[in-house]
Amino acid sequence: MAYNLAAMTVRVRAFAKINLGLSIGPLRHDGFHELLTVYQTIGLHDVIQVSVGRGSGIEIRCTDPRVPRDESNTCYRIVEKAMQALNAKGRVVIHIEKRLPVRGGLGGASANAVATLLALERVLKKALPVASRLRIAAEVGSDLPLFLVGGTVLGLGRGEQVYPLEDLPATACVVVTPEVGVSTPDAFARWDRKLTMPGASDRMIELGRELSAQLSMSYSGAPRSFRRIVRPMRGRAENPLLELVRAGIKNDFEQVVFPEYPELSEGKYALERAGAKYASLSGSGSTLYGLFASKEAARTAAARLRRQGWAAQATVTLTRKRYWRRIFDCRFLMVD
Numbered sequence: 001m002a003y004n005l006a007a008m009t010v011r012v013r014a015f016a017k018i019n020l021g022l023s024i025g026p027l028r029h030d031g032f033h034e035l036l037t038v039y040q041t042i043g044l045h046d047v048i049q050v051s052v053g054r055g056s057g058i059e060i061r062c063t064d065p066r067v068p069r070d071e072s073n074t075c076y077r078i079v080e081k082a083m084q085a086l087n088a089k090g091r092v093v094i095h096i097e098k099r100l101p102v103r104g105g106l107g108g109a110s111a112n113a114v115a116t117l118l119a120l121e122r123v124l125k126k127a128l129p130v131a132s133r134l135r136i137a138a139e140v141g142s143d144l145p146l147f148l149v150g151g152t153v154l155g156l157g158r159g160e161q162v163y164p165l166e167d168l169p170a171t172a173c174v175v176v177t178p179e180v181g182v183s184t185p186d187a188f189a190r191w192d193r194k195l196t197m198p199g200a201s202d203r204m205i206e207l208g209r210e211l212s213a214q215l216s217m218s219y220s221g222a223p224r225s226f227r228r229i230v231r232p233m234r235g236r237a238e239n240p241l242l243e244l245v246r247a248g249i250k251n252d253f254e255q256v257v258f259p260e261y262p263e264l265s266e267g268k269y270a271l272e273r274a275g276a277k278y279a280s281l282s283g284s285g286s287t288l289y290g291l292f293a294s295k296e297a298a299r300t301a302a303a304r305l306r307r308q309g310w311a312a313q314a315t316v317t318l319t320r321k322r323y324w325r326r327i328f329d330c331r332f333l334m335v336d
């Protein structure tokens with residue numbers, strides 16, 4: 001197949017996510033852990049540009065030296081699989097404009113890969129069936145499939161089984177990216193050592209059982225926090241997202257990551273002191289986020305945190321509709 005390169009370039013935004021609570025379950029035989037989490041897409045993003053020209057191979061261009069340009073890059077891996085599944089030929093060039101912090105917790109590399117897949121399909125004017133997209137995304141990493149849903153997303157299994165939840169309203173937030181890097185496999189391993197405590201792994205099984213019971217019984221007996229997610233929450237005086245997280249949603253990783261990296265718990269407290277209604281580690285970190293009552297409060301808090309020496313950015317959570325609209329609304333963004 002011959003390609004006209006000029007006509008074969010698509011640019012998309014790759015939005016980040018945060019985790020609104022994360023329960024870690026037992027270690028499985030495949031080396032992964034059962035998870036129960038709620039993902040939420042947010043407005044911070046990278047920009048991805050994909051071109052397909054004559055020839056073969058995959059080339060990654062990125063000015064950030066921390067981004068790998070070989071087959072260890074998630075974008076490379078997803079393109080390899082997608083080109084095969086689409087039965088397409090050509091040389092794929094991927095530009096990554098890194099705007100998101102490279103520190104973990106925001107799913108940046110995973111978002112980049114899914115954005116690359118979406119752009120590639122547009123370039124080739126071919127689309128994979130939804131089930132194939134989800135399968136390919138899950139093969140590349142546990143937290144890729146969520147970016148094929150967007151908005152507020154329930155994550156089960158190893159995090160790759162994704163279900164759209166009723167969207168929580170757009171909420172102002174501040175993302176703090178401390179200098180430290182946390183290894184996700186190490187954080188899971190620390191959790192496993194902690195799990196010698198009897199009953200700790202039962203909590204996850206119990207949560208999962210209760211949740212599936214709710215999904216088949218009109219959600220009438222789910223844990224309070226999840227009942228609040230799956231049910232419409234209209235007519236309340238305050239933002240339901242703030243109510244939800246205050247209702248007891250938490251991230252298990254904090255228990256093993258904070259003792260190892262005390263500056264991260266300091267970051268959480270700094271967010272709370274700056275006025276966050278709720279603050280938490282995202283994923284296994286090191287990214288922290290705080291939810292705020294208004295955009296103004298978030299902007300003021302981010303400025304205050306920066307004065308204190310934290311790398312802090314104000315943003316807003318993205319509903320599913322806005323997420324999909326803004327992914328492709330990217331014509332005037334420059335890629336370096």
Ligand code: C5P
Nearest residue numbers: 031032033035141142158159184185188
């Ligand atoms: O799927 P992903 O590549 O993001 O996973 C990276 C590593 O994190 C895995 O190799 C595994 O060690 C750990 N992990 C886990 N349980 C999960 C997800 C990831 O143990 N549910």
